[in-house]
Amino acid sequence: MKNPIDLAAQAAAFADKYNMLPQGSTVLCALSGGADSMALLSVLEALAKPRSLTLHAAHFNHQLRGEESQRDEDFVVQWCQKRGIPLVVGRGDVAQEAQEQGKGVEETARAMRYGFLTATAQELGADKIATAHNADDNAETLLLHLARGTGLDGLTGIPPVRGILIRPLLATPRIDIAVYLAQEEIPHVEDSSNQDTVYARNRLRQEVMPVLRDLNPAFVSTLAANLVHLREDRDLLHAMAEKATKTAVVSEGRVSLSARTLAALPHPVAVRAVKQLLAKVDRFQISSVHLEQILSLAAGPSPSATLNLPDDLFVWREYDQLVLCPSSAMPLAFSLRLLTGPGTFALDNGWKIEITETICPDLPAQEEYEWDIAQNTVTFPLVLRSRQAGDQLRLPGRRTKTLKKWYIDEKIPRQNRQSLPVLADESGLLAAAGLGPNYPRLAQPGQPALHIRLTPKTKPEERT
Numbered sequence: 001m002k003n004p005i006d007l008a009a010q011a012a013a014f015a016d017k018y019n020m021l022p023q024g025s026t027v028l029c030a031l032s033g034g035a036d037s038m039a040l041l042s043v044l045e046a047l048a049k050p051r052s053l054t055l056h057a058a059h060f061n062h063q064l065r066g067e068e069s070q071r072d073e074d075f076v077v078q079w080c081q082k083r084g085i086p087l088v089v090g091r092g093d094v095a096q097e098a099q100e101q102g103k104g105v106e107e108t109a110r111a112m113r114y115g116f117l118t119a120t121a122q123e124l125g126a127d128k129i130a131t132a133h134n135a136d137d138n139a140e141t142l143l144l145h146l147a148r149g150t151g152l153d154g155l156t157g158i159p160p161v162r163g164i165l166i167r168p169l170l171a172t173p174r175i176d177i178a179v180y181l182a183q184e185e186i187p188h189v190e191d192s193s194n195q196d197t198v199y200a201r202n203r204l205r206q207e208v209m210p211v212l213r214d215l216n217p218a219f220v221s222t223l224a225a226n227l228v229h230l231r232e233d234r235d236l237l238h239a240m241a242e243k244a245t246k247t248a249v250v251s252e253g254r255v256s257l258s259a260r261t262l263a264a265l266p267h268p269v270a271v272r273a274v275k276q277l278l279a280k281v282d283r284f285q286i287s288s289v290h291l292e293q294i295l296s297l298a299a300g301p302s303p304s305a306t307l308n309l310p311d312d313l314f315v316w317r318e319y320d321q322l323v324l325c326p327s328s329a330m331p332l333a334f335s336l337r338l339l340t341g342p343g344t345f346a347l348d349n350g351w352k353i354e355i356t357e358t359i360c361p362d363l364p365a366q367e368e369y370e371w372d373i374a375q376n377t378v379t380f381p382l383v384l385r386s387r388q389a390g391d392q393l394r395l396p397g398r399r400t401k402t403l404k405k406w407y408i409d410e411k412i413p414r415q416n417r418q419s420l421p422v423l424a425d426e427s428g429l430l431a432a433a434g435l436g437p438n439y440p441r442l443a444q445p446g447q448p449a450l451h452i453r454l455t456p457k458t459k460p461e462e463r464t
């Protein structure tokens with residue numbers, strides 16, 4: 001006779017790798033009534049005493065399979081009564097909800113189920129929700145991702161822990177669960193939709209997995225062990241990207257990072273860094289083609305270039321700054337304008353800027369819109385743009401402050417600030433419209449200077 005399977009010990013060893021079930025936790029077991037979750041409930045019961053766990057169960061009736069759905073509900077109610085485990089039952093009309101939302105039935109069922117489980121955990125004060133995903137589920141998920149196309153992230157399968165969700169059986173092959181249920185004489189229900197091969201997962205389960213198991217009988221458990229290493233590799237790349245983006249500045253819905261910093265990263269780290277930057281401005285989807293375009297923009301020789309990408313994403317480079325934002329967070333009146341040398345330039349919004357070489361007169365111009373800047377402090381091209389977070393300015397006779405602070409102190413209304421351009425080169429501001437020249441760059445009498453005059457269409461700011 002074979003040795004009995006000690007599923008509780010197996011699950012406990014795996015759980016401890018991820019600190020899933022610390023002493024004294026309150027655990028909510030997601031119980032469908034199927035083989036996996038019935039085994040999970042039994043395992044949690046066995047661990048409850050030695051770990052002082054408080055155990056609850058929750059079942060969601062999706063009302064998708066008529067009488068069979070009710071049969072499942074009745075089954076788990078009776079089982080939990082028999083075992084003395086408190087159970088919460090939830091119900092939802094998934095089919096109707098899916099229709100109303102124009103979404104798929106499976107997707108809606110999952111969203112409603114997880115919504116119910118999370119709300120129930122909150123009500124009960126549970127610190128963990130345990131689901132019964134097993135090693136075969138994990139292998140199938142991975143193969144599905146592979147078939148549909150994925151990067152390393154998709155190849156790491158189902159996460160063992162996500163927030164308060166834990167999956168103690170994730171390293172346990174389905175076959176061990178079946179043997180355990182028989183051994184412990186634990187009943188379960190069968191979901192008739194599992195036989196339905198129209199679902200990709202079920203086709204994989206029935207048609208592909210047997211072939212892989214034939215090639216390697218231990219395929220599922222070998223993969224489970226390998227996934228731990230893949231996950232560690234993936235986590236390391238994430239951590240490196242996080243470190244690299246620590247200096248990113250998020251302000252007014254825009255995120256910016258040194259283009260040089262990004263371009264210097266190894267490609268797998270750089271790709272993740274861009275994704276992390278995008279997440280900071282609530283952009284979570286990007287194709288690899290567009291990712292590469294952003295990286296080229298960061299690495300390219302041009303100190304100024306823009307990208308208009310799908311999902312309302314706007315990316316531009318200004319000297320060493322790479323800025324990413326949704327178009328709603330774009331600087332309003334002034335998009336980037338590069339000035340390659342002295343001359344007169346008309347701007348899209350009706351403004352005009354004239355730059356002439358001159359010798360600074362006895363009284364250098366230091367007005368709100370007209371300035372004499374020492375030529376030897378300037379490197380062309382100049383850029384005319386809206387202000388950005390961190391821009392600093394020192395006005396004649398005053399101390400250095402951020403532009404934000406100047407605008408506040410000078411009482412320039414918030415809605416006008418973005419329409420006041422600043423003039424900068426790679427070492428910082430030359431002047432800010434409406435405020436004055438950056439004092440350290442003001443020309444001295446008799447010095448070669450650039451006389452710069454900005455003519456607003458109408459002066460945008462009204463001081464209050």
Ligand SMILES: Nc1ncnc2c1ncn2[C@@H]1O[C@H](COP(=O)(O)OP(=O)(O)OP(=O)(O)O)[C@@H](O)[C@H]1O
Nearest residue numbers: 030031032036037058059060061110130131132133
């Ligand atoms: N009706 C249900 N009520 C409570 N828990 C459920 C229910 N259905 C599934 N679960 C929980 O979710 C786990 C996974 O179920 P299943 O494999 O059917 O879902 P899936 O769609 O493949 O995966 P996912 O839960 O990640 O969406 C089950 O083992 C069980 O713990």
